[in-house]
Amino acid sequence: MRTLSRRELVTTGAALTVAAAAPMESRAAAAKRQRQLFALDAITIPILGDERSFPVRRIYCVGRNYAAHAIERGSDPTREAPFFFQKPTDAVQNVPLDGIADHPYPSMTKDYQHEVELVAALHSGGADVRVEDALSHVHGYALGLDMTRRDLQNAMAMEKRPWEIGKSFDHAAVLGPIHPAARVGHLQRGRISLAVNGKIRQDSDLSKMIWNVAEQISQLSKAFELKAGDIIYSGTPENVGAVVKGDVLLCKIDGLNDMSIRIV
Ligand code: MN
Numbered sequence: 001m002r003t004l005s006r007r008e009l010v011t012t013g014a015a016l017t018v019a020a021a022a023p024m025e026s027r028a029a030a031a032k033r034q035r036q037l038f039a040l041d042a043i044t045i046p047i048l049g050d051e052r053s054f055p056v057r058r059i060y061c062v063g064r065n066y067a068a069h070a071i072e073r074g075s076d077p078t079r080e081a082p083f084f085f086q087k088p089t090d091a092v093q094n095v096p097l098d099g100i101a102d103h104p105y106p107s108m109t110k111d112y113q114h115e116v117e118l119v120a121a122l123h124s125g126g127a128d129v130r131v132e133d134a135l136s137h138v139h140g141y142a143l144g145l146d147m148t149r150r151d152l153q154n155a156m157a158m159e160k161r162p163w164e165i166g167k168s169f170d171h172a173a174v175l176g177p178i179h180p181a182a183r184v185g186h187l188q189r190g191r192i193s194l195a196v197n198g199k200i201r202q203d204s205d206l207s208k209m210i211w212n213v214a215e216q217i218s219q220l221s222k223a224f225e226l227k228a229g230d231i232i233y234s235g236t237p238e239n240v241g242a243v244v245k246g247d248v249l250l251c252k253i254d255g256l257n258d259m260s261i262r263i264v
Contacts, residue, residue, distance in 0.1 A: 057229030065235025125226030190254030
């Protein structure tokens with residue numbers, strides 16, 4: 001008997017799938033009906049005042065979006081266009097409103113740093129979104145921590161290599177619940193701060209972002225079609241710094257509930 005080539009196997013498999021489906025069923029519906037080898041949990045974020053949760057599609061992050069932080073990271077804030085990176089969706093660590101969530105100190109680093117950030121959560125999207133339309137896609141806002149293995153990020157940057165090992169590890173996308181814009185409005189100014197063990201480290205104002213959330217969405221949508229479920233970490237103000245096991249971080253943004261974690 002003749003052995004089927006890999007290419008023939010693929011096309012034969014596809015033909016069988018279509019043949020087995022009901023005549024009116026689309027290929028996408030047929031694919032969805034297929035059983036999976038194993039189950040994966042959906043990644044979701046709680047929404048305040050809503051029994052439904054927010055399913056996460058992608059996590060985008062803006063780099064160097066406050067002038068004073070851009071300077072402390074060694075770049076010129078007046079000339080730099082916004083740039084973006086991603087964290088994997090399953091890097092999400094949800095922090096409940098009440099109490100202090102344990103956050104594991106990650107492997108491989110000796111310089112584990114906090115970056116407190118406003119996070120925008122999109123319930124719709126598009127390509128080439130206009131700045132004036134951008135906020136209509138925002139379902140709400142959350143407090144976030146873009147946790148960073150700074151020593152590894154810096155080592156990769158020096159070698160012109162990707163940042164993943166410094167930014168995209170497990171639990172690196174810490175965030176509180178989503179506060180619907182319908183309840184809290186669109187946050188464009190207001191204090192953003194982070195204290196470690198009761199001592200303020202980061203303390204700025206959302207209005208000091210170089211690119212505001214609407215501009216971030218517009219810029220990002222030129223490079224990637226944005227979709228419902230995308231969340232955007234909008235950058236951190238100055239005075240990022242290291243934490244060690246036992247430290248308690250308290251994050252605040254005017255208009256949102258506080259968020260707290262303990263490094264364990
Ligand atoms: Mn950041």
